[in-house]
Amino acid sequence: MARTQRHLRAQQRVQTLIARDQPLEETLGAICRIVEAQVPGGIVSIMLCDETRLYLDRIYSISLPQAYCDAVTGTAIGPKNGACGRAAYIRDFVVCADIAHDPNWRGFHALAAEHGLKACWSYPVRASNSEVLGTFAIYYREPGEPRKSDRRRVVEAAELVSLAVERERNREALRENEQRYRSLFTYHPDAVFSLDLAGHFTSVNAACSKITGYAMEQLIGSHYSVLVLPEDRSRIQALFRNADPGEAFRYSATIYHREARAVYLDVTNLPIVVNGSVIGFYGIAKDMTEQHRRETELRILQRSVEASINGIVIADARAEGKPVIYVNEAFERITGYGRDEVLGRSCSFLQGSETDPEAVASMGKALAERREINVTLCNYRKDGTPFWNNLYLAPVRDGEGTVTHFVGIQHDISERKSYEAKLSFHTSHDALTGLANRSLFEDHLLHDVQLAKRHGRILAVLFVDLDDFKPINDSLGHEVGDQVLIQVAQRLADELDPGDTLARFGGDEFVILLPELAREESAIRLVERLLTCIRRPFRVAEHELYIGASVGIAFLQDELENPVELIQQADMAMYRAKQKGRNAWECFTSDINDEVSARMALRNDLQEAIEAENFELHYQPLLDAHSGDVVGVEALVRWKHPVKGYLSPGLFIPLAEDTGQIGPISEWVLRQACRDMCRLAAEGYGQYRVSVNLSPLQFRRPNFLSNLQQALLETGLAPEYLELELTEGILMADSAAAVETLHRLRDMGVEVSIDDFGTGFSSLSYLKQLPIGKIKIDRSFVRDIATSRHDGAIVQGIISMAHHLGLAVVAEGIEDAEQRDFLAAHGCDVFQGFFFARPMPLQKLRAYLGQPTVTSEGDALPASRFS
Numbered sequence: 001m002a003r004t005q006r007h008l009r010a011q012q013r014v015q016t017l018i019a020r021d022q023p024l025e026e027t028l029g030a031i032c033r034i035v036e037a038q039v040p041g042g043i044v045s046i047m048l049c050d051e052t053r054l055y056l057d058r059i060y061s062i063s064l065p066q067a068y069c070d071a072v073t074g075t076a077i078g079p080k081n082g083a084c085g086r087a088a089y090i091r092d093f094v095v096c097a098d099i100a101h102d103p104n105w106r107g108f109h110a111l112a113a114e115h116g117l118k119a120c121w122s123y124p125v126r127a128s129n130s131e132v133l134g135t136f137a138i139y140y141r142e143p144g145e146p147r148k149s150d151r152r153r154v155v156e157a158a159e160l161v162s163l164a165v166e167r168e169r170n171r172e173a174l175r176e177n178e179q180r181y182r183s184l185f186t187y188h189p190d191a192v193f194s195l196d197l198a199g200h201f202t203s204v205n206a207a208c209s210k211i212t213g214y215a216m217e218q219l220i221g222s223h224y225s226v227l228v229l230p231e232d233r234s235r236i237q238a239l240f241r242n243a244d245p246g247e248a249f250r251y252s253a254t255i256y257h258r259e260a261r262a263v264y265l266d267v268t269n270l271p272i273v274v275n276g277s278v279i280g281f282y283g284i285a286k287d288m289t290e291q292h293r294r295e296t297e298l299r300i301l302q303r304s305v306e307a308s309i310n311g312i313v314i315a316d317a318r319a320e321g322k323p324v325i326y327v328n329e330a331f332e333r334i335t336g337y338g339r340d341e342v343l344g345r346s347c348s349f350l351q352g353s354e355t356d357p358e359a360v361a362s363m364g365k366a367l368a369e370r371r372e373i374n375v376t377l378c379n380y381r382k383d384g385t386p387f388w389n390n391l392y393l394a395p396v397r398d399g400e401g402t403v404t405h406f407v408g409i410q411h412d413i414s415e416r417k418s419y420e421a422k423l424s425f426h427t428s429h430d431a432l433t434g435l436a437n438r439s440l441f442e443d444h445l446l447h448d449v450q451l452a453k454r455h456g457r458i459l460a461v462l463f464v465d466l467d468d469f470k471p472i473n474d475s476l477g478h479e480v481g482d483q484v485l486i487q488v489a490q491r492l493a494d495e496l497d498p499g500d501t502l503a504r505f506g507g508d509e510f511v512i513l514l515p516e517l518a519r520e521e522s523a524i525r526l527v528e529r530l531l532t533c534i535r536r537p538f539r540v541a542e543h544e545l546y547i548g549a550s551v552g553i554a555f556l557q558d559e560l561e562n563p564v565e566l567i568q569q570a571d572m573a574m575y576r577a578k579q580k581g582r583n584a585w586e587c588f589t590s591d592i593n594d595e596v597s598a599r600m601a602l603r604n605d606l607q608e609a610i611e612a613e614n615f616e617l618h619y620q621p622l623l624d625a626h627s628g629d630v631v632g633v634e635a636l637v638r639w640k641h642p643v644k645g646y647l648s649p650g651l652f653i654p655l656a657e658d659t660g661q662i663g664p665i666s667e668w669v670l671r672q673a674c675r676d677m678c679r680l681a682a683e684g685y686g687q688y689r690v691s692v693n694l695s696p697l698q699f700r701r702p703n704f705l706s707n708l709q710q711a712l713l714e715t716g717l718a719p720e721y722l723e724l725e726l727t728e729g730i731l732m733a734d735s736a737a738a739v740e741t742l743h744r745l746r747d748m749g750v751e752v753s754i755d756d757f758g759t760g761f762s763s764l765s766y767l768k769q770l771p772i773g774k775i776k777i778d779r780s781f782v783r784d785i786a787t788s789r790h791d792g793a794i795v796q797g798i799i800s801m802a803h804h805l806g807l808a809v810v811a812e813g814i815e816d817a818e819q820r821d822f823l824a825a826h827g828c829d830v831f832q833g834f835f836f837a838r839p840m841p842l843q844k845l846r847a848y849l850g851q852p853t854v855t856s857e858g859d860a861l862p863a864s865r866f867s
């Protein structure tokens, strides 16, 4: 009984050791001690299987010699491998009553004999699932069989071992499990944490600290909401509140990093359920900041691409034919193709007949070499219309640097192209007629002269200048003039061969290059044809206009060095033709050159005269037709040339008008005339009104009126003693501005008369609207007044109509009494002409006007020439 109790106590002790999770070695040692105490002479050994369950690789014993233990450790489990190897194998009690003669101990006999071991009873240690964990054995130093009680003891001891080993194994498994889970928690790259039900962190991993910037200790115990943006809090709280037990929930949240930057998180929370109750929440938060940034960037990029005004097309670089995988709206707008019509197709469908194959080839080469390229090529819209596409193509590479796509940026530069084309046309062509301009003509000339010289061909340049064009332009306006020029250009072009060049040099000058003439007469015959065709009337709106042309011809001579000289020669020849009269032509000869040289010399002399003020004014009296009183004088300029003596204005005024030298001459004339009139008055000869001729250039100068005012102020002449003589052309050229100037003149008190009346295109009814007081009938009508019925009738008509309109009429160029009488009979108001007096210097005028007479009021009396 006492033994049984001892046995029970011993067992309890072992169970306590097991329950307290004492180290296995200690527990197994205790079992060995208890059993050895119970079986006198018995030596206990406990062997445990390895993981493969093929060997007994651990041995626990308190009494077996270490050398023996070492020798049997690793015994294979098998039917003939001693008592333990066999017991583990057959999973049953094995009694080896006499080891020395036991065949199953073959190989171990010597070992057992060496350590004095004679008998061994072994029993398998089995787990609750019957798996063999090892063996429990008792050795004896004498042969012997176990009794029943011995067997029971062995079995009980084996069970205790099983309990201890299983417990140890469970503990081991638990520890491993926990480590596994802890690893998941600790090494998870995302923030993993647990919260209590109130929302306080109860555990956090290192990633939590990294993501939030707070130390793990700082986080534990703090509430999750302190990290979350205020605007996110209520939303997240609601998620926690409404979470179903057992259900995970996922949301995005933005938190503040300790460094005050926002961190975007993708959070999954799951309840911690213990015994069916939620005791808190686990959380896994993935840092999406980078992804969020990339997504935002991508979104902006995508929107930008969509909104780009340039067409953008992306093609798959790896697929056959590089099919389009994306086009933006601008692409659709530019090409007219919808997205669906384009995707999957190769972009080459945009090319067409006018697409430059070289541009296409260079593009293909760049694509093959996987490099970027910028080409401009002609593409076609869906409706077939072409457009200029300035295309920038670039490869798109993946992370490994492989080209996966090509992106093309289209820029529709059609407008720029057409502008450039226009621009280049304008730089080489005349805008009005579309003919070549001087620079293009010169290009052709250089080229053709070279060829003509090489092949000994006859080449000619024709310089065509229209006669009587200026009056049309001046009187009917630029629009009419422009139409005439366009028609002239057309008529000239119609007469020329395709290889000829027709150019307009501006104004009414046309130049023709004939590069390949059979003989010189061909050029002359062509010129005759040109003159004939220009003589034909021109119809512009309601007008039927007649003009002529003067043509200069210059043939290429061997000695000519600079081809451009041919143009100058033709120009000089034209000038000579003009002097011959209308509709004439002239070939360039060296004497023409001399004439031009003379003109150049005259120009230079004139310049010197201007600088030295080498001019004089002569005055021609104007007489009242009834009383014969001198009512005024006309100032006429004379140039006192140092070699040639007095030169008439007819010689140098047109030259001065051509060269612009008329400006300073007119200034001088105006001032001098005013000064002379003041002087005459001051000398007692009377105050006469002086008529001064106005050149068109002078009249149109912007400061004309202020200059005039200045001249009157400087000289002291009252404005009513100044009369300006204008030709009709001046008024017609820019009538609105001219009329405005006339009004200003009238406001100033300056009289205006129309000179050379009858030669222009103006009608009296037009003049009626102008603030003028007088017209001067042109000398050419007066000359034949008595002999030509026609001229007589014209003069008569002019006088009568002018009077009707309240205009005074002056007749100039009266050379004889017949003319005077005719004009007097028809009511002409004022006479001027050699018959009465020639233009004379001031000194002679003094004599002409007679002795200065002073009235009681101090005014000089006007001189009468009729009495």
Ligand SMILES: Nc1nc2c(ncn2[C@@H]2O[C@@H]3COP(=O)(O)O[C@H]4[C@@H](O)[C@H](n5cnc6c(=O)[nH]c(N)nc65)O[C@@H]4COP(=O)(O)O[C@H]3[C@H]2O)c(=O)[nH]1
Pocket (backbone or CB within 6 Å): 620, 635, 636, 637, 648, 649, 650, 653, 666, 669, 693, 694, 695, 725, 755, 756, 779, 812, 813, 814, 815, 832, 833, 834, 835, 839
């Ligand atoms: N055959 C003939 N001729 C007569 C007779 N009576 C006068 N003359 C000439 O007729 C011209 C009248 O001047 P105009 O028609 O304005 O024609 C002027 C005028 O247009 C221009 N001119 C003269 N002086 C000036 C000036 O100071 N400024 C400007 N812009 N032009 C001027 O030169 C033109 C010629 O002037 P002049 O040679 O001085 O010629 C003057 C004068 O000498 C006559 O009975 N028979």
